[in-house]
Amino acid sequence: MEEDYIKLIFGLKLKQIRTEKKLSLFGLSKLSGLSKSYLNEIENGKKYPKPDKIATLSEKLEVPYDQMVSLKLDKNLAPIGELLQSKIFKEIPLELFGIKESNLIDIVANAPVKVNAFISTIIEIAQHYNFSRESFFLASVRSFQEANNNYFDDLEQQALNFSKAYQVDLTKSLSSNDLEDILIEEYDYIINNRELSKYEALGNLRSVFVPKTKTLLLANGIDEGQRTFIYAKEIAYNYLEITDRLHTFPWIKFQSFEQVLNNFYASYFAGALMIPKNELTLTLETIFEKETFDETLFLKMLRGFNTSPESFYQRLTNILPKAFNIKNLFFLRFTHKAGSEEFHLNKELHLSHQHSPRANESNEHYCRRWVSLNVLKEISESKSSHEFDIQISNYPGHDTKYLVLSSATKDPFKHNQYRSISIGLLMNKQLERKLKFLEDPTIKKQEVGVTCERCAIIDCKVRQAPAVILDKVDRNKKIEVIVEELNAKFQS
Incomplete structure (x- = not known):
């Protein structure tokens, strides 16, 4: 005691x-x-x-x-x-x-x-709401990110210092070979690409680090971008001298909040290394200066970095607030199984404001007008490797509009499973000053709700459930008005 x-x-x-x-x-x-x-x-x-x-x-x-x-x-x-x-x-x-x-x-x-x-x-x-210790710690990390506009200058500088010390050219796309040599030569790592494939029960586990022998076990199914990200995180742990860390990716258990926080630090460092701030900012400036949205250039930029769409969109949440003062934004990751009508929001980040599209634990139906869900439907039916779309989402119930960019890809570790990554930018005066293409007529505009159960759109053809919660609120308001009228009528 x-x-x-x-x-x-x-x-x-x-x-x-x-x-x-x-x-x-x-x-x-x-x-x-x-x-x-x-x-x-x-x-x-x-x-x-x-x-x-x-x-x-x-x-x-x-x-x-x-x-x-x-x-x-x-x-x-x-x-x-x-x-x-x-x-x-x-x-x-x-x-x-x-x-x-x-x-x-x-x-x-x-x-x-x-x-x-x-x-x-x-x-x-x-x-x-089945709120676990894990959920609490992740919520704490998100709050920490939001409080700092998801930008950490010391980690950005550390990534630059590393690139200079090890002569890593950040103007070129970073490869796993570049980082593997450093892990082996500088940090005495042993890389094993065979062991994890022997265990089917490991599911989507992509890497396991054994600290005693500095052995990094990698899954067979990872692509070049994922391998590079795993290597970059391992370098972050070593270069930043982080010892209290998680040993699997994705992580399956933790001992303390410090480990969860350090995992975020290592991931941020990896993102800063793989998607350098200066390179990304210059290309974004070119896209933002155009009168129409250049989808070809945007996708070329996305594919120009050796990363997944998820890492790229997450990096946007670091750079947009700092370089362009676009601080009112959200990041969402949805998963979806082909042939089903279920969509799960399992990762989110909201800067500055509590935005309308949020994870819902009440078994309500997310609005089917969201571009985040539409790209998932498209990719599950088309079987393409990547689906992208852009949309201006108007939330009439909240008097807000967002420019939403969304990408969907197949989950390499789960059969018939897909995921979408979206970033939404609040449409205000600041966004209008920075983005010249907001009046582009080719960008689809759509009225949306949060969930069907709370949506006031009457003629929605993709509604999955009646607006029962909204109806209840309306009934209560009517009762309240009648009670006030009765008080006024009989108080004298």
């Missing part, structure tokens, strides 16, 4: 007992003969009283000594105890968000009942 935890639990119990007996700190001070300031420090978890002081408090408050010193909490304080004992404050680097652990402890100590109600609510919501 940590000493701080024991102090805090005793302080919480003392404050609860005192409050139940309707005693002020001044009153308890007079009753026990202990100073008010000393009692205040005890209740705030700053001090733990000596046995004779506990005996005095036990006698005056008429509470058994054993109950006073027990670490067992009653049901009103139990959730707080679980939270503190879980060491969640230790797992999450609160300093990333400018929060001191002592401040949180003070909040808990000063308002235990209210904080307990809040914690219980969060736990209930988490259980209702």
